[in-house]
Amino acid sequence: MHYTEDEESALTRCNSEDDVVKGLLEGWLKLSVIGLGWMGLPTACLYASKGVEVIGVDINPRVVELLNKGTNYLPSEPELDKLLKEVVGKGLLRAITDTREAARQCDIFIVVVPTLVDRSGKPDYSALEDVAKKLGEGIRKGSLIVVESTVGPGVTENVFGRVIEEVSGMNIGKDLFLAYSPIRAMAGRTLIDLVKYPRILGANDDRSFMLAKAVLSLIVEGGIIKVSNIKTAELTKLCENIYRDVNIALINQIAVLCERLGIDVYEVIEAANTQPYCHLHLPGIGVGGHCIPVNPYFLLDVADREGIDLTLVKEARRVNDSMPIHVVKLIVETLRRLRGQVERAKVAVLGITYRGNVKEHRYSPVLEVIDGLSKLGVEVVVFDPLYTKEELASIGVKGVDSLEEAVRDADCIVIGADHDEFKDLDLDLIARLARKGACIVEGRHVIKRPEDVLRRGLKLRGVGRPYYG
Ligand SMILES: NC(=O)c1ccc[n+]([C@@H]2O[C@H](COP(=O)([O-])OP(=O)(O)OC[C@H]3O[C@@H](n4cnc5c(N)ncnc54)[C@H](O)[C@@H]3O)[C@@H](O)[C@H]2O)c1
Structure with a gap:
């Protein structure tokens, strides 16, 4: 149990979306993006480009070192070079390897770590569990977490949420706020997709939804699509990709026959x-x-x-x-x-x-x-x-x-x-x-x-x- 009464996030003072946006733009709310890969780095840069103070976290020290020099390590995302230099130069984005440190310093956490499968097709959510554990050790009461990694329905609550509650001793929906919003962007054009595509958002309580909507709306121009809860948002993302997989399989079979x-x-x-x-x-x-x-x-x-x-x-x-x-x-x-x-x-x-x-x-x-x-x-x-x-x-x-x-x-x-x-x-x-x-x-x-x-x-x-x- 790490929580003490005086360790509250300034987010507890926010009663509306406007308050959240104000807090982020005035600098009394800080945002952390955890996982600075193909999806996380453009996300962090977009927030920083709006004037938000962003602490990026990545377990790879090489990534952190390059980013702090303003060097884009992602090939095929050319627009990112300029943006990254700009936001690092202005001191709006800095990267660290220590998730616990980010937990102590920030109020809002966007989690974009990898989610994988092993050779037998079994999901590997260990990166998410690692983040939940480390956040749980430092997170302050009232903070918001938006999970954006792609996962199976139930994983944000039952894997990520369970670990963070156990470690922090706090309850989601009461002391901590949790939402899920899948990324719909494609590598190579992430900066455009993150801004232009409508964004799916699900939360299990009104306050989590309100806070997350305010945060996402800062960078998303395509609109926020509300779904009933976290599970629905998780499944929506999977359906988009499974739809493609099944339809590609259909035409692949027909293609073989055509030959x-x-x-x-x-x-x-x-x-x-x-x-x-x-x-x-x-x-x-x-x-x-x-x-x-x-x-x-x-x-x-x-x-x-x-x-x-x-x-x-x-x-x-x-x-x-x-x-x-x-x-x-x-x-x-x-x-x-x-x-x-x-x-x-x-x-x-x-x-x-x-x-x-x-x-x-x-x-x-x-x-x-x-x-x-x-x-x-x-x-x-x-x-x-x-x-x-x-x-x-x-x-x-x-x-x-x-x-x-x-x-x-x-x-x-x-x-x-x-x-x-x-x-x-x-x-x-x-x-x-x-x-x-x-x-x-x-x-x-x-x-x-x-x-x-x-x-x-x-x-x-x-x-x-x-x-x-
Ligand atoms: N790449 C895509 O086209 C795409 C599109 C939509 C959704 N997604 C989803 O977004 C998520 C992230 O994918 P990505 O392509 O950005 O991954 P990535 O592999 O490019 O980057 C992930 C980053 O997270 C870091 N990381 C790993 N474990 C960590 C930990 N425990 N703590 C902190 N940092 C950690 C890695 O060092 C890496 O830099 C995945 O769930 C993926 O399915 C990806």
Whole structure:
């Protein structure tokens, strides 16, 4: 029990949203953002840019050191460079590694730490538990916590809330206030999404909701969407990503069938989506990033405990996880057709990230494709304009610094990521440098007109495409 009567947050004096905003802008309320990664750092910078004094917390000392120098360590968030320099320069944002210290100094806490799953699909909420424990050791009565990490329904209350109550000896809804508001932004355009998208907010009591709404409204222009409670807000976020996972799985299965039927799935998608109720997604090499392939497991974990079998959600995961293997099969089949064997064939992979234009390869399906090919004795060379040769080597793949080097003498050219640089591929260069009759295999759809490829003596295939050649 750490709480004593005289350790109250100035938030206890706030009776309206206006009071909270005033407190933050006048500096008698302090805000802490815990977890300064892809989502947390832009969040901290946005608050600081409004004139709020922000203490950022991250357990990684390297991140803290860089941020205190005003150095943006997140690639693919270029707008952040300027903003971060500005707010650090003005003394509005400083970073520390000590969550307990932030708990003692601040009144409002935004928690954006990672939430993961292990290899068996079991959720790992240890970062959230760690934050709850440390906050519980220093937090003052009357403080507000807004959890923004993605979690299964019930986790904010039953995992995070339980720990903080146990450690602090205080009660949520009476001494401490708790709300949940999921992040809907996409890495690479976080600063825009955090401001423009409407924001879901749920709390279990009116005061928590009022306080959290005031805080979020400072940076969110897209409006706050109230849902009945924390659990509903948690599930809403999961549904958004599961919707995408299931729909991608649907089109991935149809895409595989299209390859057999000699139908181009992209033509089907374009035509079908002219019907107002049809929103076919895009197929591809696999689903990556740390949201869509991870979030369904948060729900499956809860559903399993309730004895509900979410077969569709499970099947979508299975289908999408099988796509890198499918792409390996496509490449192997192509190599056999072109050279009779796969051993010592050269395959150039263009792009290793899970999404175009974002320098993030964690959970990227392209790495699985590279691994699968390498195991079959194929020489795989990677070119990704977002990575240097050295960076690629540190990931464990053989990288080169130019498209020319990658495609020279290649039997297959695999499009791994739809970076802007690949959307207007220099097909003349590929035709000149790759092996005669080489095949482009699309893992992401960048080639709109197969005839452009055929005209240059190259061949084309890809997820959902017939063999053009
Ligand atoms: N990245 C996305 O596109 C995205 C989008 C929407 C929601 N989310 C969710 O937001 C949350 C954060 O994701 P992210 O992409 O920003 O993660 P990230 O891995 O980029 O960053 C998390 C940061 O938290 C720090 N951290 C880890 N444990 C900590 C602890 N115990 N105390 C303090 N700091 C700690 C890490 O050092 C890291 O800097 C996750 O729940 C994720 O699912 C992410």
